Amino acid sequence: MTQYVVLSAILFTIGCVGVLTRRNAIVVFMCVELMLNACNLAFVAFAKQHGNLDGQVAAFFVMVVAAAEVVVGLAIIMTIFRTRRSASVDDASLLKY
Amino acid sequence: MTEFVKPDVAYFELWPLLVVFGVACLGVVVEAFAPRSARYITQALLTLAGLVAAMAGVVMIGLRFAGDGAAEDGLVHGDGAAYGLLSIGGTIVVDGPTLFLWGLLLVFGFLGALLFAERHLDGGVSAFAGQAAALPGTDAEREASTRGLDHTEVYPLLMFALFGMMLFPAANDLLTMFVALEILSLPLYLLCGLARRRRLLSQEAALKYFLLGAFSSGFFLYGAALVYGFAGSMEFGAINEAVRNDAANSGMLLVGIGLLSVGLLFKVGAAPFQAWTPDVYQGAPTPVTAFMAAGTKVAAFGAMLRLFYVAFGADRWSWQPMMWVIAVLTMLVGAVLAITQTDVKRLLAYSSVAHTGFILTGLLGVQATADLAVGEISSLQAVLFYLATYGFSTLGAFAVVSLVRDSGGEATALTRWAGLGKESPVVAGVFAFFLLAMAGIPLTSGFVGKLAVFSVALAAGAWPVVVFAVLASIVAAFLYIRVIKAMYFDEPVGDGPTVAYPSVLTATTIAIGAAATLMLGVLPGPLLDLAAVAGEFIR
Numbered sequence: 209m210t211q212y213v214v215l216s217a218i219l220f221t222i223g224c225v226g227v228l229t230r231r232n233a234i235v236v237f238m239c240v241e242l243m244l245n246a247c248n249l250a251f252v253a254f255a256k257q258h259g260n261l262d263g264q265v266a267a268f269f270v271m272v273v274a275a276a277e278v279v280v281g282l283a284i285i286m287t288i289f290r291t292r293r294s295a296s297v298d299d300a301s302l303l304k305y
Numbered sequence: 306m307t308e309f310v311k312p313d314v315a316y317f318e319l320w321p322l323l324v325v326f327g328v329a330c331l332g333v334v335v336e337a338f339a340p341r342s343a344r345y346i347t348q349a350l351l352t353l354a355g356l357v358a359a360m361a362g363v364v365m366i367g368l369r370f371a372g373d374g375a376a377e378d379g380l381v382h383g384d385g386a387a388y389g390l391l392s393i394g395g396t397i398v399v400d401g402p403t404l405f406l407w408g409l410l411l412v413f414g415f416l417g418a419l420l421f422a423e424r425h426l427d428g429g430v431s432a433f434a435g436q437a438a439a440l441p442g443t444d445a446e447r448e449a450s451t452r453g454l455d456h457t458e459v460y461p462l463l464m465f466a467l468f469g470m471m472l473f474p475a476a477n478d479l480l481t482m483f484v485a486l487e488i489l490s491l492p493l494y495l496l497c498g499l500a501r502r503r504r505l506l507s508q509e510a511a512l513k514y515f516l517l518g519a520f521s522s523g524f525f526l527y528g529a530a531l532v533y534g535f536a537g538s539m540e541f542g543a544i545n546e547a548v549r550n551d552a553a554n555s556g557m558l559l560v561g562i563g564l565l566s567v568g569l570l571f572k573v574g575a576a577p578f579q580a581w582t583p584d585v586y587q588g589a590p591t592p593v594t595a596f597m598a599a600g601t602k603v604a605a606f607g608a609m610l611r612l613f614y615v616a617f618g619a620d621r622w623s624w625q626p627m628m629w630v631i632a633v634l635t636m637l638v639g640a641v642l643a644i645t646q647t648d649v650k651r652l653l654a655y656s657s658v659a660h661t662g663f664i665l666t667g668l669l670g671v672q673a674t675a676d677l678a679v680g681e682i683s684s685l686q687a688v689l690f691y692l693a694t695y696g697f698s699t700l701g702a703f704a705v706v707s708l709v710r711d712s713g714g715e716a717t718a719l720t721r722w723a724g725l726g727k728e729s730p731v732v733a734g735v736f737a738f739f740l741l742a743m744a745g746i747p748l749t750s751g752f753v754g755k756l757a758v759f760s761v762a763l764a765a766g767a768w769p770v771v772v773f774a775v776l777a778s779i780v781a782a783f784l785y786i787r788v789i790k791a792m793y794f795d796e797p798v799g800d801g802p803t804v805a806y807p808s809v810l811t812a813t814t815i816a817i818g819a820a821a822t823l824m825l826g827v828l829p830g831p832l833l834d835l836a837a838v839a840g841e842f843i844r
Contacts, residue, residue, distance in 0.1 A: 213534070220527055227520050236516055243523035247530050254534035262539050263530075266480045270526065273487045277519055280491045284498055284515050288508045290440055297516065300509040303584040 212253035219246035233285045233295045237278075244274045312394035317369075319392055319399065320362035321407055322475070325414075326468045328355030332461030341454075345431075348460040349422040355464065356415045363408045370401065371838065387841040391477060395540055398477040401839035405689050406474045406607040409696060410600055414467040416700050416814045417596030421459055425808035426707060427714070431455050432590045433499045434507075441504040456499055463596065466492040470600050474607025477615075479529040479539040479565075482608060486525060486568065489604060490518050493597055497589040502714035510588025517571070517581045525568025531561030532616075541616040542844065548619045562617055562624055569612070572605035575631055575665060576638040579658045583646075586654035591715060594650065595703035595814075598657055599696035606664055606692055610685060613668070615842050628669055632770050636662030636777035644784045649706055649717045652788070653699070656743055659781050660695050663758055664688055666774050670761030681764055686836040687757035693832060694742070694750035694825050701818025702739040704811050708732055709802050716802040719788065724797030729804040733792045735819055740785040742822045745778055750825030757833075 219242060226239030248267040255263025289295045316323070328351060335347050370380055370388050380388045389400025424431050433456045435449030469489025476482035498511030533539050535558040536547035548558065567578065574582040586594045617624060639659030646652040670684025709716050709725065709732070716722070726733040742749035755778065759771050807815075825832060 216530075220523075223523070227516075233512065233516065237519070240516070240519045240523055243520075244526060247523070247526040250527065250530035251533065254530065254537075257534070258537040260537065262480075263533055266529075266533070266539065269480055269484060273484060276491060277487065280494055281515055281519065284494060284508070284511045287437065287498065288512050291505060291508060297512070300512055302506055302509055303513070303588050 209253060209257045212256075213250055216246045216249040216253065219243075219249065231296050231298055233288070233297050236297060237281050237285065241274060241278070244270055310394075312396075313392070315390060315392040315399070318366055318390060319397065320366070321359040321411070322397075322468065322471055324355055324359040324362060325411075325464055325471060328352065329461045329464035329468060332458075332464060336458055336461065344457040345422075345424075345455055348457045349418070352418045352460045352464060353415065356411055356418065356467075360408065360411045360415075363404055363411060366399065367404050367408075370404070387843045389843050391843070395542075396478050396481045397472070397475050398843050399475060400841075400843045402607065402610070402685060402689065402842055403475045405836060405839040406603060406692075407471050409603050409689075409693055410467060410470050413596065413599040413603065413696050413700060414463065414470075416704075416817060417592065417600065418460065418463060419810040419814045420592035420595055420700075420704055420707070421463060423592065423707070423808060423811045426710065426805045426811070427501065429453060430501065431459075432501055432592050432707070433459050434501050434504060437499050450501075459496060459499065462492040462496050466496070466596075467600065470604035473604040474611060476608065476611075477541055479532060479541075479544075482612070483522070483526055483529055485608075486522055486572070489601065490522065490572075493593070493601070494518065496593045496597075497585055499593075500588070500590040503588075506588040507590065508588075510585045513581055513588075514585045521568050521571035521578065524564045524571075528561045528564025528566075528568065531557050531564065535561060541611070544616040545619060545844065548617060558620070559623055562620070563627070565612065566624070566627070569605055569609045570631065573602055573609070573661050573664075574658050575661045576635040576658065579635065579638060579661075582658055583651040583654040586657070587648060587650045587717070591650070591703055591707040595700045595707075598653075598699045598703065602657070602661070602664075603692045603696055606668075606688060610668065610688060611842055614685070615844055618844075625669060628665060629767060629770050632662050632665035632669065633773045634662075635659070635665060636774055640777040640780040640784070643781065644787075647719050649719055649722060649788070650703075652719070652784070653702055653706070656781065656784070657695075657699065659777060660743070662777065663755060663774060664691050664695070666762045666767070666770050667691055667758030669767045669770060670758070670765045682757060682761060682833070682837065683841070684758075684761040684765070685841065686833065686839075687754075687761045689836040689839065690825075690829070690833055691754040691758050694754035694822070697818045697821040697825070698739045698742040698750065701815050701822065702736065702743070704814045704818065705732060705736045705739065707811065708805050708807055710805050711802050719791060720798050721802045722788070723791050723795035724801050725791075725804070726793035728797070728801055732804050735815060737789045737792065738819060739822065740788055742826070744782040744785040746782075748823075748826045750822045750829070753826055753829040753833075 223239045223242035227236050230236050251263040251266045391398050435454035439445035439449050466489050469485050472485035476485050494515040497514050498508045500507035536544040571578040639655050643655035667688040742751040745751040745755040762771050
């Protein structure tokens with residue numbers, strides 16, 4: 209059981225570091241999805257440990273929410289890519305100070 | 306494995322939620338089937354009618370809770386200070402604080418919808434892009450603009466966001482809370498990117514808000530997973546039970562609380578998670594900023610209070626020190642950085658960060674009514690009151706910002722506001738009044754709100770935080786007075802800004818905001834009493 213939780217923590221950390229270091233908005237977004245999937249793994253592992261279904265149900269909800277987030281997120285990234293011809297998060301820097 | 310039991314739904318108590326969600330779905334249908342010319346008026350009326358119907362529901366539920374039959378109906382919980390009921394298998398809780406927050410959110414949603422519907426300021430079109438898919442500066446965009454196109458999808462988006470906001474403080478388990486967080490966030494990400502003018506800024510704001518928001522909700526979710534792993538359940542009651550029994554693995558609980566806090570503190574814009582606030586507030590269309598600034602804060606603080614008081618109330622010695630530090634940091638960062646701003650919308654954004662700090666100060670107060678001396682107010686009551694005062698003055702201030710314009714749209718640079726007092730004494734006067742309320746000058750709502758949160762924090766022994774809060778208030782007052790000086794005493798640059806004449810919609814919003822700010826300052830009693838009647842959270 210612990211192995212699964214440790215794996216999920218590792219995946220979460222990889223996603224987290226990815227968000228902070230990658231420059232392409234799509235890749236940043238993929239890393240966020242990796243974080244959500246790490247959460248799913250943790251939920252399912254804990255559900256097995258506690259012997260109830262709450263965690264497994266949560267995993268399904270998270271998948272739906274992640275799908276909805278993809279729709280909104282890709283739409284936003286698409287519009288900004290079409291305007292700027294770039295999906296780099298460094299280029300979008302008009303708003304500062 | 307347990308047998309599946311059909312959850313019972315308390316339709317009467319959930320009526321406000323269901324109406325808001327139903328109207329949002331209906332709005333999508335209208336968008337698909339109504340002819341373009343009829344959409345604006347249909348959507349606006351539908352939205353406003355839905356909000357009024359939901360508000361009527363809130364009042365009726367409140368009367369039922371306060372009525373004589375409440376005890377027989379099994380609505381009274383614990384020692385009598387909390388009343389309400391759980392619905393849909395214990396995932397949603399409708400109790401006094403929930404109703405209070407629903408009422409606030411519906412009022413702010415109504416005022417926000419009025420601002421959304423404003424079409425007088427920009428020559429007969431709304432503040433939203435004619436066609437968001439058309440690239441800025443292309444023929445397609447110019448054509449959409451000359452044809453007077455309008456994105457009327459913003460009304461259903463507003464309602465979906467409002468539905469999420471109402472669900473957020475009513476959620477009674479971590480999963481519902483996460484889903485509500487996403488329901489409120491996703492429409493707001495889209496709304497931020499729909500400005501008619503300065504579209505690059507608007508799209509950038511949407512991108513930043515989206516990426517950082519998704520990042521923080523990832524933290525929230527992992528925190529939820531860890532707390533579930535600790536307690537074996539996601540329901541707040543069961544988590545509270547596990548915390549009290551001090552089950553094994555409390556390290557996991559602490560990390561879980563920390564990660565959950567990251568998600569919630571991001572939503573309220575507390576330091577060190579405040580970085581998105583100024584960018585998004587500046588880039589988003591001003592009606593969206595107004596609605597988002599008021600609504601998100603109310604919803605997220607409601608959820609935060611429920612999570613920390615109900616689920617982690619027994620473990621408050623482990624999270625309160627963290628909140629002390631964050632409250633102090635937030636107030637100082639907000640107040641100090643606001644001074645350096647040269648843009649009115651960014652300045653208001655940093656001021657809202659400072660206000661987040663003040664509300665967090667209230668969160669540190671005494672929780673249980675039973676522990677209070679006579680005449681003292683509970684921290685829940687103080688925070689609820691502060692949220693009301695903050696929401697009205699913020700909505701009003703951003704509504705005023707949308708009036709001051711030049712040829713390029715809204716003139717938000719502070720230098721362009723110089724001499725506004727001569728150009729339009731009324732507009733400058735109202736804005737100055739909102740700023741004084743935010744500074745906490747007596748006879749405005751801000752003074753009573755600050756007094757309430759500071760006194761509850763003092764009563765709980767958090768005096769170092771209160772000292773910093775008073776310091777931050779003084780710094781912030783300097784900043785607000787600087788804006789007032791610019792409006793009244795500085796010479797206008799060039800030909801100065803013009804003040805657009807609003808239709809009755811924006812005028813109503815500003816009037817209600819100003820009236821509420823004045824009333825809550827002069828006569829705070831009724832609303833404080835209402836917050837007291839709201840009682841406590843069901844545990």
